[in-house]
Amino acid sequence: MFVQTTFAVDDLHGSRLAVDDLHGSLLVNAEKHVTRCSLCKLGKTCYVVRQEKDIASDSSCSFSLYLCYLVYAPLYLAGPIISFNAFASQLDVPQNTHSVKDVARYGLRWLFSFLLMELMTQFFYYNAFVISGLWRELSPVEIFIIGYGVLNFMWLKFLLLWRYFRFWSLVNGIETVENMPNCINNCYSLETFWKTWHASFNRWLIRYMYIPLGGSRRKFLNVWVVFTFVAVWHDLEWKLLSWAWLTCLFFMPEMLLKSASNAIKVQSAFGEFLLRELKALSGAVTITCLMMANLAGYVIGPSGLSLFVSSFLSKEGLPVLGGVFFSFYVADVSHQGLEKWGTSPEVWEDPWIPTTPARPATPVAPVMHPNMRVSDLINLESKE
Numbered sequence: 001m002f003v004q005t006t007f008a009v010d011d012l013h014g015s016r017l018a019v020d021d022l023h024g025s026l027l028v029n030a031e032k033h034v035t036r037c038s039l040c041k042l043g044k045t046c047y048v049v050r051q052e053k054d055i056a057s058d059s060s061c062s063f064s065l066y067l068c069y070l071v072y073a074p075l076y077l078a079g080p081i082i083s084f085n086a087f088a089s090q091l092d093v094p095q096n097t098h099s100v101k102d103v104a105r106y107g108l109r110w111l112f113s114f115l116l117m118e119l120m121t122q123f124f125y126y127n128a129f130v131i132s133g134l135w136r137e138l139s140p141v142e143i144f145i146i147g148y149g150v151l152n153f154m155w156l157k158f159l160l161l162w163r164y165f166r167f168w169s170l171v172n173g174i175e176t177v178e179n180m181p182n183c184i185n186n187c188y189s190l191e192t193f194w195k196t197w198h199a200s201f202n203r204w205l206i207r208y209m210y211i212p213l214g215g216s217r218r219k220f221l222n223v224w225v226v227f228t229f230v231a232v233w234h235d236l237e238w239k240l241l242s243w244a245w246l247t248c249l250f251f252m253p254e255m256l257l258k259s260a261s262n263a264i265k266v267q268s269a270f271g272e273f274l275l276r277e278l279k280a281l282s283g284a285v286t287i288t289c290l291m292m293a294n295l296a297g298y299v300i301g302p303s304g305l306s307l308f309v310s311s312f313l314s315k316e317g318l319p320v321l322g323g324v325f326f327s328f329y330v331a332d333v334s335h336q337g338l339e340k341w342g343t344s345p346e347v348w349e350d351p352w353i354p355t356t357p358a359r360p361a362t363p364v365a366p367v368m369h370p371n372m373r374v375s376d377l378i379n380l381e382s383k384e
Helices: 001-009 030-036 049-050 062-068 084-094 099-123 128-134 140-169 190-197 201-212 214-233 239-262 268-299 301-312 317-342
Strands: 017-021 026-028
Touching: 001 030, 049 084, 062 084, 084 140, 099 140, 128 140, 140 268, 140 317, 190 201, 190 239, 190 268, 201 214, 214 239, 239 268, 268 301, 268 317, 301 317
Parallel strands: none
Antiparallel strands: 017 026
């Protein structure tokens, strides 16, 4: 209720488009947004446009509409969070981003995810080991397997919760932000993880806390305020506060490294190789620390963290820790390679995006392809 109310009060005052970013906010006008947004290019209305739409002068905007927004059944219990402007703009004109077939496919995917959850609860007893405390008597390898399984179970549990209510909202014609667009195993930085874990809440935090506190200019202080608020917002417990402060502590090196890498301009192949290795090593450390913070905050608590860490620092646990760290390192290197491959000219044409223009057989302007040769500009018949 508090989050929804703050959204409604603030959304009545502006109509400029805000590009949410953890390290700042870039205010752009609607024309620039339409030229960059793939949905807007297709003639559809994306969520950002709905969120920033000015409805203060709309005669249909009333207190009853505001109450309808507050108690809207599909999103009342667990979200995803939607702004008042985005909600009000879809009452008369329902969302056109997703077709009936898309919504049906979305519901079918949710059903398959639910079946996967049933299989996990029937055959894998991760939570039972944690709740009963039996994990304390297991070997380091078994402790890692249980911890990793618990985190994936948590991800799937929240995915089912949020996507069920989002599916209900889509059936009703109201589009909201997808809370979990990425898999938990596909995040290699704290920033990416929190942008894709509770995405709608992340946008709310950026819009109403991070940017008003100073944004990227005071990011090393702002993250402590924001994550402490998130912990208290969930519940006033020491284990949640420990999760928030551990996350902030592990966030500091990542932000320092990212600022340094953005400032350094690599011009040699060796420099690119060195930067890639440093990113992979930092990614492995980030994943390890992220697991520890989430286990401490939501599973074993601060009291179990010391035993958890000591089990991996023992003679038996060090080889396990090394193997886990190396696995995370390889995963991060592979992720960087896939990102680089995905932006190369060879895959410039994306068959899944119908608005992507086909690459011309012979480029006609220097901006059409980065590898254009002088001979491409010469008419082969007239030699001009």
